[in-house]
Amino acid sequence: MATRKEVAELAGVSEATVSRVLNGVGPIKDATRERVMEAAARLGYQLNAVASSFARGLSGNIGVVLPHVPKVHLFSTYYFSEILSGIGEAVRTGGHGLLLLYRDPGQPFDYVSLFRTRRVDACLVLGASSLPDEEAGIRALAEEDVPFCVVDQRFGGLPVPAVIADHVSGSYVATRHLLASGHARIGFLNGSPQYSNSADRSQGYRMALTEEGIAWNEDIVYEGNYSRKSGYEAAARVAADFDRLDAVLCGNDRMAIGLVQGLKERGFRLPYDLPIVGYDNADASSLIDPPLTTVEVPFYEMGLRAASRLLSRLGGGAEDASAGLEVLPTRLVVRKSCKTSTPEAKESENE
Amino acid sequence: MATRKEVAELAGVSEATVSRVLNGVGPIKDATRERVMEAAARLGYQLNAVASSFARGLSGNIGVVLPHVPKVHLFSTYYFSEILSGIGEAVRTGGHGLLLLYRDPGQPFDYVSLFRTRRVDACLVLGASSLPDEEAGIRALAEEDVPFCVVDQRFGGLPVPAVIADHVSGSYVATRHLLASGHARIGFLNGSPQYSNSADRSQGYRMALTEEGIAWNEDIVYEGNYSRKSGYEAAARVAADFDRLDAVLCGNDRMAIGLVQGLKERGFRLPYDLPIVGYDNADASSLIDPPLTTVEVPFYEMGLRAASRLLSRLGGGAEDASAGLEVLPTRLVVRKSCKTSTPEAKESENE
Known part of the structure; x- marks a missing residue:
């Protein structure tokens, strides 16, 4: 994959100019634009999903909020490692980053600010529970029109987007x-x-x-x-x-x-x-x-499915499952x- | 933990105003500042490390670059899961996020842009190899004055900050x-x-x-x-x-x-x-x-140590190990x- 630097060198412009052209930001002379586009084409340099996210004022990041459990090597538990592997598989092709954030179990967590500060474009919630302060955080998130999905937890009567197992x-x-x-x-x-x-x-x-x-x-x-x-x-x-x-x-x-x-x-x-x-x-x-x-x-598939739903919505795709509860099968x-x-x-x- | 919204309500101002006061950004009337600070104090709302990072134009994110290996559930391997658990333990207290990003093994990866676009404040590199295109990416990173650390890989004569095992x-x-x-x-x-x-x-x-x-x-x-x-x-x-x-x-x-x-x-x-x-x-x-x-x-300790070095440097601490190679012991x-x-x-x- 060519770098922005190589495109800039071939076009004889600065890297910042390459970014402005490729992101469609700011005034650029037609001749300059043509040189950059030609160089990018020759080098096979392409705007990926994230570059286009940036151009739209998005972070390019999918948040993954995890409970912090003292002394537990969280990623070494089959449960979290498999869900994360599935999430990783879904995001890796588009170039999105996974922003892992810890919360204290049983405590309130301000999911909404993650969106307001543009730290994440979408959010996955892992290891959630129905303890009152945790549920309040999810409720506040559900009231916003933002892409999020809970994995392996449902909340009684709350219409929360989630992927769970049977x-x-x-x-x-x-x-x-x-x-x-x-x-x-x-x-x-x-x-x-x-x-x-x-x-x-x-x-x-x-x-x-x-x-x-x-x-x-x-x-x-x-x-x-x-x-x-x-x-x-x-x-x-x-x-x-x-x-x-x-x-x-x-x-x-x-x-x-x-x-x-x-x-x-x-x-x-x-x-x-x-x-x-x-x-x-x-x-x-x-x-x-x-x-x-x-x-x-199917933890891996649960993570994959939850992340795919969010990416589909970020990509502007029809995502009729976004408000729904999906239940994947289990097997003896x-x-x-x-x-x-x-x-x-x-x-x-x-x- | 109180939310910014609660501080805003108690002070009778907008959330944006709370942010401007607490981050010290923009002109604010003294009376307004006092009301916000008093409300924040009463509610126990505090600027965390990340909020102060934002105020300094940082992302609050530590990048973790991982190889993408098709069909491998990466987080389910003991190697990556333990290193990540150690990294997670180091970052969780300060409120930093871990931004996981995939690269294709053997291919060039543009680490430098992660810093230039302010997507990360520091970067950890996992699963790196000495294949020429990979090493070139690390060399380019080493030429910048940015906090990064490689885990479990050294590069012959290159003076690359790294934590490895013996x-x-x-x-x-x-x-x-x-x-x-x-x-x-x-x-x-x-x-x-x-x-x-x-x-x-x-x-x-x-x-x-x-x-x-x-x-x-x-x-x-x-x-x-x-x-x-x-x-x-x-x-x-x-x-x-x-x-x-x-x-x-x-x-x-x-x-x-x-x-x-x-x-x-x-x-x-x-x-x-x-x-x-x-x-x-x-x-x-x-x-x-x-x-x-x-x-x-000691994979967990390697991740913990590598992340701690970066956080120490971000926090302005003396980080004399930043350019060095640390070798942790192994045991039969x-x-x-x-x-x-x-x-x-x-x-x-x-x-």
Whole structure:
């Protein structure tokens, strides 16, 4: 790709003149304009989407607002890394930049100023929750006529543009799978209900139990915070409840991996003593022993789709989904962590 | 945190007036200024680092330039995710945004324009290589008096500010570890030499061999591209060379994990048939079977350090390291993947 400097040299003008010509800004002599355009054409130098954004007074940046969680290597979590990879894939071709900004979870965040100060042309919100101050920020944003999209969070009755996954169906199918294997007493290690994905997962779990006439038993419902550590810590409670549990469904793979580790340290032989089901289909879920049965969530596609919607709107395209809620499908992935065969059967499998 | 809007309402002025007062821009009546300052104080509204950047004509953004690799979920690689997490930790407190921008590997990239167009105040370069067009872009950047820092790449004689890790020592120590366990014929699956970390790793490997009077044998040196797939594909060559290999050192854990998978599919019993050493100490390295002996690289700290240097310079602090090369230490982590005991010994260990 040719640089602006090369175009300027070939045309015999300054770089600033090249910019003025190509952005259509300011008075320029026809002869100069022709020389610049000819040089740009010869060198294959083209105005990209961002250059044309600048010409329209835009920043060329898509904002991505993330929660700051102390001590967590956010980009190293499957959840955020996959959503960001999808967003990155959507923006990279047009030359837009991704402006990552941190907010404090549970605190107000002034999204509107990002637009008013022209720091971003559009905004994606990741890791949002329904805590009142967070929801107020989203509500204020929704009142402005600006392109934004929330990923993996919906807000009850608020008409907020969002791309989410079908977590109701995801946990419903996972719970049905355990029930069909003869497990009636299914424990549930979920994340905090302030996230709509937690609440949706809880709903799917209850739906599946209700269909089988099994009452919700809060004694075997555990709450973690989606970290591996919280799963590891939950192992103590799960081990104490062992005589009233047939299996455990987890709200994400990180907690499931921590739970597996904690149970193994207590002498559990997995999956034979206690089938465990994860959620997300993170890379690590297939690497651990036993490999996790889990629910695949299309995080990459969610990020890609959310960013594509914004770019379509910025490009002037019809974006009828802009005010809507899109729900992408989830899918059960069966692996060994919920096999119910005995260790002896396992050994013969390996031969 | 109060918003500018709330300050404006309490002071009975427009939001634009609040901005002009707080940024010290434009003529303002003393009475108005006092009302705004009083309202801001009462509401706890403060100018943050970014607001003061804007007042000085800066963007408030730190650029992070990343290679775009088709089909790779970049943020989901341990390498990039950890460096980015470290960078994020450094910038989050000051309110700076991280502006992620993609470049095509091997192609020229116009870093200088990012500064000239005031899109960024400082710039971090990740995943750079010594390919001529890439190096030319870095050289042009180095000629400007702007804050930038390269992470995990050095450029021969060019005085480029960079934070790297001691990969010479990392692979030297890993190779010594294998030699000390009685393995003389050590294969090496490395990444492309266009990355200085590959070249440094190769140097450490050769140093350790030379010390033991072992000649470099290019027949057992393999090249991958740091992907799991390239490690998986290398398994065919490694298996074919099995009778002249005592062990294999890999340039990163992803390739090592692919190699382990490929060898297992060919019936290898690991680690007994062939000890494997990874590199990076990625999360996955401890999850797979066998857990990998590997070299820990402080990617998080490298990102944190590189970003901190830039922020220090932006903040007007003394930044004597700005033109320098910083080298952070690496460390060997010993796990089961290079144990040399027999399967029988393993079984007794497990009891």
